[in-house]
Amino acid sequence: MGKKEPYIVMNCTRTMKRLANASSFTTLLTNACSVLELRVDPVTVRVFMDHAGAEVTRQSWTFSRFRRFAMFVILRPGEEWLPTPPMHLNAQLQRGVDRSHLESIEEDDEWFVGLADKFTLKNQFLSWNSTSRIRGYLRNLRQAINKQVRDPFIRKRVFGPLLHKFKVKLRENGYHGCYFDRLSLRAICNEEGVFPCEGKYYLAMCDEDHPVKPAANRHSRKLFEKFEYDHQVPQCVLQDAFIQASQNVPRGMVLNWEYFYSMFFTRANVRLVNGIFCHEKGARPTIKLDEKSFFTDRKLEVFPESQPSPSMVLELSEEIIRVARAALPSLAEEKGQKERESLLKFNAETIYEAEINAPKLYFFGFR
Structure with missing residues (x-):
């Protein structure tokens, strides 16, 4: 049983508003029915978040932490209820006419005031807004x-290829500019172009009124x-996990870089929140990485029909490096690292030339 917290509960018509203390979903139902004098079995009522309109279930209560004095609407069997329009969104639209149906700078030049000259379409700026943030995470x-x-x-041999893979995949996905593109099927907004605040990291959904319609007018933008x-996982x-895992890949395994990609750059770990009210920074002990997803079984890779260059072998095949290193003659320490690396490269290229007609199948991921 957790600590009791105060919440505000209302009936479906909002004519009665009371304070109810609750430490669990069950006690919330019981105390809400009592203070609102609903005279029904608490198990039969339904709970909704005021303004947000989302139903609160026993499961969402278990995996969320609602703020003190959060407002809930309690419905008896057969009662219907519509959430109040978000006040913040209404306030935005009151500051200017809703011109979200206009797209270009010729149609709504006021919306573009203060932006760089390269932006001539609203969606162009909104998409750039998303891509610039994603680029920042890679940086x-x-x-x-x-x-x-x-x-x-x-840094060069281990992390260089991994960062290159991230960059290639980000380019393929347009640096996820689609998240803010109102016309994209993957956009975070609804059909009307309203972007929700998805709430603090420990909540299943936002319990405040933070939606925004950026295309409506300059104030909303x-x-x-x-x-x-x-980032749910900061x-x-x-x-830290990526850097450590990349340098400690178990024998017979390879780093699952796509898992880390999804956690750094995609909606698997990223949610949109109001930066002033709902972006809580600091330690998040309740959210953990899935360490079982760090590595995958090594794969059998096949060289293409065209012969790889010696530099490709040096970059890709750790087995070639291992053999070349074993072939190095013992050098006196005073000869220095530079001379040893030069000889290492020479031997690796020599081994490659000797085995150029061998089958082009290599196992990667040797440790």
């Missing part, structure tokens, strides 16, 4: 690697600029 990851990994050889992407935790 943050690169900076974290440079800070934590001192060895330039490891500025409000939307205060919205932020919130970036710093992801960065």
Whole structure:
């Protein structure tokens, strides 16, 4: 049994509003029926979040933390209820006419005031708004690697190819600009172009009134600029896990870079929140990474029909590097790292030339 917290409960007509203390979903139902004098079995009532309109179930209560004095509407069997229009959205539209149906700068030049000249369409700016944030996450990851990994050889050989894979996949996905593109099927907004605040990380949904319709007018656009992407698993935790996992791949396994990609850049771990009210920063002990997804079984890769260059072998085949390293003659320490690396490259290329007619099947992921 958890600690009792105060909540505000109302009947379906909002003519009665009372305070109910509850430590669980069951006690909320019981106390709400009591203070509202509903005279029904508490098990038969339904609970909805005021304004947001979402139904609160026993499961969502278990996996969410609702703020103190959150407002709930209690419905008896057979009662219907419509949520009140979001006050914040109404306030936005009161500050200017809703011109979301206009798209270009020629049609609604006021909307573009203060933006760079390159933006001539609303969707163009909104998509760029998303891509610029996603690009920033890749930049943050690169900076974290440079800070934590001192060895330039490891940065180049281990993390260089991984960052390249991230960049290629981000380009394929348009840096996920579709999340803010009102015309995209993957957009976070609804059909009317209203973007919701998805709430604090420990809530299943936002219990405040934070939706925004950025295409409506310039005031709404500025409000939307205060919205932020919130990583459920924070970036710093992801960065540390990625850096450690990349350098400690178990024998016979390969890093599951696509899992980390999804956690850094996609909706698998990213939600849209109001940056002022719902973006709580700091430690999140209740949310953990799935460590079982860090690695996958190594795969059998086949070289293409065209012969790979020696540099490709050096980049891709750790087995070639291992054999070449074993073939190195013992060098005195005073000869230095540069000379040893030069000889390593020479031997690797020599081994490649000797085996150029061998079958082009190699197992990768040797440790």
